[in-house]
Amino acid sequence: MPQFSALIQALRASSTIAFNAKALELKRAGVDVIAMTAGEPDFQPPAHVLAAAHEAIDRGMTKYTASEGTLELRQAIVNKHARENGLAFTPDQVVVSTGGKQSLYNAFMSILDPGDEVIVPAPYWVSYPAQIQLAGGVTVPVACRAEDGFVPDPEAIAAAITPRTRAIVVNSPSNPTGAVVPEGVLKAIADLAEQHDLWLVSDELYEHLVYEGTFTPVAQWYPERTVLVHGASKGYALTGWRIGWACAPVALAKAMNRLQGQVTSNANAVAQYATQVALESVEATAAFQAMTRAAYRERRDLLVAGLNDLGLPTPMPHGAFYAMADLRTIDPDETVAATVLLEQARVAVVPGTDFLAPGFARLSYACSTGQVAEAVQRIAAVVGR
Ligand SMILES: Cc1ncc(COP(=O)(O)O)c(C=O)c1O
Structure with missing residues (x-):
């Protein structure tokens, strides 16, 4: 076989996917595994959004759309950011993509x-360094x-x-840490971007999952150097529908x-229409988000209190649906410790x-x-408490 490109040979598979695959393998073999690996809401999308997808199919919305997304969806995105975040975008600043992942990739490819x-503040979401590498850039992690x-x-x-610095990535609420960055800290980071003439890439996928404190829209300060990345996956429970978007200078x-x-070219046309309806159905969508937020919060409280009681120090995450647990009392090597928990x-x-979080593991409480x-009880049995 002729050889593969150096670029693809240097690219690593996502570790989230790798451990998830291990869990699935065990499940298939009949082992009752609780998977706390996936970054995916366990809720079905709201009924009004499902109905909109059916309607899109029935109405024959099956053709290509504009590459950047339909004008109606981009206008709904503009309205969402005006209503919820006080930001004044126009539709020509919005590009709808196949997930926030593609929006981020488009951004790195276009600025590096x-x-x-x-x-990139670390611990970080694993796709940032991979995408930066694909774009020819170099990730400079800054430990938190x-x-x-x-x-x-x-x-x-x-x-x-x-x-050589070209951009700073911020991600609040954060995957994997669940940290919600206070407004003053985000402003200080934005000021650095302004002083040094850098791009700010603000990944806001988890905006609607904040349990304490408030979400801060980063584009409010220097919109001319900010790329806002968002999407339907997390807050709207539409992961598989693959709709994300970026708002950036024209x-x-x-x-x-x-x-x-x-x-x-364009993201899936049916999913674009369903996302438009999700954004336009302001009250129904807000009620769905409040319901899911309350459920995640209950699970977070249970998990974080449980892990800390077991002597696995876990800072309280104020957003997203992840907790980072210090597993060093199980084993100093986090891969060994995670394998102990799995097996x-x-x-x-x-x-x-x-994630660049040695000694720690990420637990998703989107289950x-x-x-x-049950997971806390099982871990208790293993750590001998
Ligand atoms: C921090 C962060 N950004 C972006 C994404 C991309 O999500 P999607 O491509 O489903 O919109 C994810 C998904 O896991 C994420 O955790």
Whole structure:
């Protein structure tokens, strides 16, 4: 066989997917595993959104749309950000993509030249470094401390800026840490971007999952250098429908759409219409989000209290649906500790290695309250409490 490209040979598979696959393998073999690996709501999408997808099919909305998404959906996105976040975008600043993942990829591909550095607070979501690498860039991780609840330190970010820095990534609420970054910290980071003429890539996928404190829209300060990335997956429970979007200055939105137009063109037309209805049905969608938020919060409280009681220090996450547990009392190597949990407790978690969180593992509590309670009991049996 002829050889593969150097680019693809250097690219690693997502560790989240790898540990999830291990859990599935055990499940298939008949082992009763509680999977706390996936970053996916366990809720069905709201009924009005399901009905909209049926309607889209019945109305024959089956053709290509504009590469950047339908005008109606982009207008609904503009209205959402005006209503909920006080941001004043226009539809030509919006590019709808096949998931927030593609929006981020479009952004990195459009702003990075080979060797450009991107500052990413760590622990981080594993796809940032992979996508930055694909775009020829270099990830510069800046460690956040568990003692600080994994909130980034603007001074540490300032110290990491070099003449090669092109962008800073912020992700609040965060995957994998669940940290909700306070407004003052985000403003300090945005000011650094302004002072050093950098792009700010703000991943806001988990906006609607904040349990304490408030969500801060980063684009309020320097919209001319901010790329807001959002999507339907988390807050609207539409993961498999693959709708994400970016809001950016017009020139960058055009550039991202030029790339997308040559790679995938428009995101799924039926899902675009359903997402439009999700955004336009303001009250019904807000009620769905309040319901899911209350359920996640209950599960979080159960999980985090349980893990801390078991001597596995776990900072309280204030958003998203993840907790980062310190597993060093099980084993100093987080992959060994996660394997112990999988094989002995039959609880699948993701070791922190690829998140740059040595000694820690990520537990997703987007599973039922009963499963969370059962997982804590199983872990208790293994750690001998
Ligand atoms: C932090 C973060 N950003 C972006 C995404 C992309 O989500 P999607 O492509 O489903 O919109 C995810 C999904 O796991 C995520 O956790």
